[in-house]
Amino acid sequence: METDPTQSPALPDSSWGTYKRLLAYVKPFWLAFALAVVGNVIYAGASTGMAAAMEYVIAAIENPTEDNRLLLTVVIVGVFALRGVGTFMSQYFINYVGRQVINALRNDVFDRLLTLPSRYFDDNAAGRLVSKLTFNVEQVAEATTNAVTISLREGLTIVGLLSFMLYTNWKLTLIFLAVGPIIGAVVSYASKRFRRISKRIQGSMGDITHVASESISGYRVVRTFGGEDYEQQRFREVNERNLKQSLKMASTQAISVPVIQVLVAIAIAALVWTMLAPEIRGGMTTGQLVAFITAATTMAKPIRQVTSVHAKIQKGVAAAYDVFETIDEQPEQDPGTYSPQRVEGTIQFKDVAFRYRDQLDNVLEGISVEIPAGQSVALVGRSGSGKSSMVSLLPRFYEFTGGDILIDDHSLREYSLKALRSQIALVTQNVVLFNDTIAANIAYGALRDCGREEIREAAAKAHALEFIDRMPDGLDTMIGDNGVMLSGGQRQRLAIARALLKNAPILILDEATSALDTESERHIQEALETVMKGRTTLVIAHRLSTIETADRILVMDNGRIIETGRHDELLSAGGAYAQLHQMQFSDQT
Structure with a gap:
């Protein structure tokens, strides 16, 4: 498969430039990607519909007529059925795109490895190159599948819920949004840290593969010369390095997510406190109030998901940067055109x-x-x-x-x-x-x-x-x-x-x-x-x-x-x- 991205003259410095180049691999599969987007739109619409349906739930409870009971039953089944269809479409088609991207990337990396000069293999251990082809490219899948799915699905859900809240009561919605810039600052800091740690994790995984492949392929020498202790120590060192970086990644993620949740909770608490004031509540019915609060609390999960997805995106970007570095390596110079069938041999x-x-x-x-x-x-x-x-x-x-x-x-x-x-x-x-x-x-x-x-x-x-x-x-x-x-x-x-x-x-x-x-x-x-x-x-x-x-x-x-x-x-x-x-x-x- 031909892909324009491989022709890029140099790897952009910015993570957005790298991600943009990565997304260019998605172009040949635009139809599947479009179907995934449609699935995400359906899911987001159904999630917003669940919050909006709370108004009818309250109305049915206060006025339990036969029509209301039937309407409520149809709404509940319909909303969950739509969510199911949306989930299937978004997950299957985005995974289809992701695996195709991985396939294309692996082919491009392997094709480039076959054309690189001998000095490249002198400078790079075989284990590290295998790690690029396996672990690093697989990390890119996270950025092109799970990350895109969550970003689209939960992002559209946030847009849908916000639209519903603005439509219901724009004053209350503005109070809820006041905490937005603080959440943005937390996400920005976490993103930079994720990217930095991810690069170190890529390197440490290459070291693990390198040390393991050397020890496994040279097991006879290791055992004959009593190198087991040395190899164990060497492997433990690189494995420990990988563990430390992975724990740093986990701690950053573990801290950033609850901080964002607490900020969202503060915003919801402020919302509830404010909406009880008669001048703010205005003419809202109990059903509308419950629907509004439901929309605000429902938004906590998608906000958490969208913010935690940054770790996956930064892992993918760090891995893609490393993969593109190999793809951008200059192949063997081959300007010659003379192609005799058989030389004499002088x-x-x-x-x-x-x-x-x-x-x-x-x-x-x-x-x-x-x-x-x-x-x-x-x-x-x-x-x-x-x-x-x-x-x-x-x-x-x-x-x-x-x-x-x-x-x-x-x-x-x-x-x-x-x-x-x-x-x-x-x-x-x-x-x-x-x-x-x-x-x-x-x-x-x-x-x-x-x-x-x-x-x-x-x-x-x-x-x-x-x-x-x-x-x-x-x-x-x-x-x-x-x-x-x-x-x-x-x-x-x-x-x-x-x-x-x-x-x-x-x-x-x-x-x-x-x-x-x-x-x-x-x-x-x-x-x-x-x-x-x-x-x-x-x-x-x-x-x-x-x-x-x-x-x-x-x-x-x-x-x-x-x-x-x-x-x-x-x-x-x-x-x-x-x-x-x-x-x-x-x-x-």
Whole structure:
């Protein structure tokens, strides 16, 4: 569903601006909203009618004729029936609108998350983002459903009752209204406090989700390293913070509502005292007096409801502000238009420099290398030397800050992101699998239309069939959250099968064999050597034995390439590579 609000250039500072933007999501459902308003009008009319009917009740009591008895019975049933119809229409249709708004908002937030650059996910914990998508968006529902229902229904009831009171005796009504500005001041103060506390509650809920998700997903590490006490303490701290803010919200609401009730009671007491004066009462009958007092006392509930609804509105506004902040985040820059079907795979790094945002020093400096199509290049060096940073620039997960990178003589920035990433298959040491079947994990995303035989062939080349065929449902076996049912080596082989099935001209292997045992590694190495033929391959490996057959080896240190050559050439040169090789060889013997 397209919604204009997502195109808003910046989030307004005022809460009214945020609420207005939120209400813009209601526009596509204006008919349901209009029916909810009609329901509220019926409810308000019936509530006013109940107060007005008191005049006829008194008349029927004083003069109990057959006509009066029948009229009174019809009035009572009619008023309550109308209230019932109004309540159904207002609640159902406003809830319909509210859930549709939540659905649209969730879609917009999730769609934006899928387009945001890597740095956004570096800066924001996954738990907090999930909290935005669930808890915060649900809080918006309060502002667009319950709050709107109560505001409309009770607000119209107040208008109806006031109109009836003004019609009956305008002097008495003005006395009742004298307390209005004081009530307004109390509501205004409470609203500001609600908004301030709501923002803190949103943040503390994000912290709760973040800490809980980390502890749950990393439960093995927590238990192995005795982190239960630490995690309990961490969770209790964020939970306590949430409790304190929630209690502040509850206390503000609990104080403001009775204060407003007392003010209304004072107004009603003043009313009763004044109306007993003959000059004010005028020619009002007993029935009219009772109807007037009934209208005034009936108004206490809707006034209380309308004032308490501010807490819900401020919660919703605070949540909407947070949600719109994510929607307004700048997506990945994608100005490129070049979209080749398939590249040859020649890669050039021209004096490339790169640093992560907010860092002063470059992670990569002066990287210049040309990799002909079909050549395999291995990157080696100590941890932190810049190997992973260098390959992460190719799919443009990060933007290089100096120099240029070209594929087939076209700068990466000339390619559209979709076209560029379709040319690259990636296998990392941190394998990501989904809670789905083995087949769906191999044929993931754009590969989902691949045939069964193609999937089996890719699995066979990755030496994965040997364990897949032992599974109860073969390729249709569900593997659990992030492949929890599989061993590290099995998960790695599925990731390699996925890359093989993609059949991209450029292959990135970032520690692709790190989770494999020696026997599996040998099988995978053979499969990788087969699949690397005819593809430009960049291999990152700590175990130098896995990259001895590479066409070229780049040795990196402190973000620079300090040596380049084949395995035997670098060994005979006796430089940094030879030292690394000697260290590993001596460790293994």
